[in-house]
Amino acid sequence: MKKSNNTKIRLAIVGVGTRGFHSFGGMMSRRTDAEIVALGDPNAPRMKAVAAHYGLKARCYRAVAELFLREKPDGAIISSPDHTHEGNALLAINSGVPVLIEKPMATTAAACMHIIEAARTRKVAVAVGFNxxxxxxxxxxxxxxxxxxxxxxxxxxxxxxxxxxxxxxxxxxxxxxxxxxxxxxxxxxxxxxxxxxxxxxxxxxxxxxxxxxxxRPDRIPFPVKKGRPVGPRCEICRYRKICPDALLWNRAEDPIFNPAITKADGYIPGLCMYTSDxxxxxxxxxxxxxxxxxxxxxxxxxxxxxxxxxxxxxxxxxxxxxxxxxxxxxxxxxxxxxxxxxxxxxxxEEGGHGGSDPELLDAFIASIRNRTAHSAxxxxxxxxxxxxxxxxxxxxxxxxxxxxxxxxxxxxxxxxxxx
Ligand SMILES: NC(=O)c1ccc[n+]([C@@H]2O[C@H](COP(=O)([O-])OP(=O)(O)OC[C@H]3O[C@@H](n4cnc5c(N)ncnc54)[C@H](O)[C@@H]3O)[C@@H](O)[C@H]2O)c1
CATH class of the missing domain: 3.30.360.10 (Dihydrodipicolinate Reductase; domain 2)
Incomplete structure (x- = not known):
């Protein structure tokens, strides 16, 4: 059934890291025709920080399965790491919830087909984030x-x-x-x-x-002293001041990767790009x-x-x-x-990725409201x-x-x- 123009579209965001928080969180906070009602992410402090940052009343779930057991949003944005797209999309689809899956749709063509088969069985729409x-x-x-x-x-x-x-x-x-x-x-x-x-x-x-x-380790662009290895992360690397590629930012003030949040799962996006595995x-x-x-x-x-x-x-x-x-x-x-x-x-230039992100979200919300096909x-x-x-x-x-x-x-x- 189509949704009337007066009804807010209620969305869940699954994966509230860089893309879920900065891009989708930011764009959603500027909309009046849609709202975030639930968040799913194994990192509880990050969800709490995201909800506080945007003043959301959204319920937070560490287990995505529980989110779709308890909530019935009008749509879900899957912005978790690529290898989790299949599992998270299936949880949403099997609960009858249309999805916008960030690219890549999944990490293999076979996994994409699992999503497509479930979507067909449940008659649920699948959109892909090709901005x-x-x-x-x-x-x-x-x-x-x-x-x-x-x-x-x-x-x-x-x-x-x-x-x-x-x-x-x-x-x-x-x-x-x-x-x-x-x-x-x-x-x-x-x-x-x-x-x-x-x-x-x-x-x-x-x-x-x-x-x-x-x-790679044999192409480090500065002299490395014997017994004083580079890495493992830029912020603690002894060469951080001379490495031209060091990824340094004030993590203490990062809304989603500050130490209190990364302590929950140990995931800090800042490994040495030369020595990482x-x-x-x-x-x-x-x-x-x-x-x-x-x-x-x-x-x-x-x-x-x-x-x-x-x-x-x-x-x-x-x-x-x-x-x-x-x-x-x-x-x-x-x-x-x-x-x-x-x-x-x-x-x-306004909006993420040369203005394409707001249009991507517009297309997803319109596809839910009007039951029309998404752009991808x-x-x-x-x-x-x-x-x-x-x-x-x-x-x-x-x-x-x-x-x-x-x-x-x-x-x-x-x-x-x-x-
Ligand atoms: N279309 C684009 O231009 C664009 C740009 C950036 C990222 N992306 C996509 O967005 C997705 C996320 O990328 P990112 O850079 O935000 O990653 P990220 O590492 O910054 O964030 C990932 C988030 O997902 C959470 N997470 C981990 N496992 C999970 C699970 N099983 N279920 C739910 N959440 C889980 C993490 O805790 C983290 O908060 C990727 O698929 C990426 O390809 C797309």
Whole structure:
């Protein structure tokens, strides 16, 4: 049933760390059409601090299962670590609660399918947090592609540079078991953009090369004295004043990672990125082929001092170039005639991730209120994870991976409307 415009949409947030607290907590505190009624997170002091920070009356649950036993929110945002998405989403869905699952939908395509099967059985809607779909310049590119501005799509290339990516090595993201590897954790964002732009194609195979070149113990960028090791965490490292990569902040005043809160579970996001026990990459490239003769490549690098995504999108009538460092323009280079032309795109910096986060939340709330589809569905979620998982298997096993080894992206359930 649709909800009337006068009713507040009641949401639960599961996982109130960086994303749950700063992004969703902040955005929700500015809304009058929706409210947070419950929080779920094993860290009780963090939930208490989040509730106090935003003045919430939300009930707090250390066990997410209990939250969904006792509460019946209109929707739940799953912003816990990636490897917990499947379990938390299933708890919500099996209680009949629609979910917005942060990206990646889960750490494997098989886990995504478990979510999809449960959602189908319970007729519950699943949305995925692909906020790049709400970045104005990328939305405009989609519109231009669909309109045939560059003809038939042939090739998509993206190079991503992410300054903040080095901090992955300091947190749970660095471990395959928690993030599914960075091609799933981070790359699924980018593979979703490719899948979205090339909406008439299905990804069929991927090959990937990746590794850790810079953020490793034998590449520490300062002299290390014998018997005086670096790390294990920046804030207690004896080299913190000379390390150019030290992640230092005033933790005593951090609303969700201050010592009183991190004491509850021992999780402090600040391991030495050089010596941490990572099993993921700091740079790499994935190439990908679709069943409609479109090819794509995505390179990602977390060792740089800037953040950008640089796209070249080639069609048989022209090429488009986009850089997110300059998000107000798209350069179009026609194949045969005319001059290059610039398409101007209005861009709001307000809100997280270039204004895309508020739109993502708007879309989820509207989908609950009006029973309409979200901007990214469970089908989009599994397609992106499948490419990321194929890339992970490829670089780890030195072979090209057919996505059909992981999941059948043509199976009928993926074309059924949920709910
Ligand atoms: N779309 C985006 O742009 C974007 C940006 C950042 C993070 N994210 C996603 O948000 C999610 C959270 O990332 P983060 O950076 O906030 O992590 P984080 O480590 O800062 O916070 C995770 C929180 O989840 C809690 N938690 C741990 N296990 C849990 C469980 N089983 N059930 C419920 N809560 C649990 C932790 O106690 C912590 O409070 C990830 O899936 C990440 O990919 C998405």
């Amino acid at each position: 790049l779909r709400h970045v104005p310049v990328l939305k405009k590119a989609k519109e231009l592609i669909v309109r045939g501005e560059i003809g038939r799509l042939m090739l998509i290339q993206n190079q991503e540079f992410y300054k903040g990516g080095r901090s992955y090595m300091a947190r749970w993201h660095r471990k395959y078991e928690f993030s599914g590897g960075l091609w799933v954790h981070k790359g699924s964002h980018d593979f979703d953009v490719f899948n979205w732009w090339n909406s008439t194609g299905t990804p069929v195979r991927a090959a990937c090369f990746a590794g850790v070149n810079a953020l 990572k099993d993921t990459h700091d740079n790499g490239i994935t190439i990908l082929e679709y069943d409609n003769n479109v090819r794509a490549s995505h390179a990602e690098c977390f060792v740089c001092n800037f953040s950008d995504r640089r796209y070249t999108i080639v069609g048989d009538r022209g090429t488009m170039e986009i850089s997110l460092e300059h998000p107000t323009e798209i350069r179009i280079r026609p194949r045969w005639s005319g001059e290059d032309r610039i398409v101007r795109v209005p861009h709001a 569905t469970a089908r989009d979620g599994v397609r992106a994870v499948a490419v990321g998982e194929a890339a992970e298997l490829s670089w780890r096993n030195h072979r090209m991976v057919d996505i059909s080894e992981l999941v059948d992206l043509h199976q009928p359930i993926l074309n059924e409307k949920i709910p």
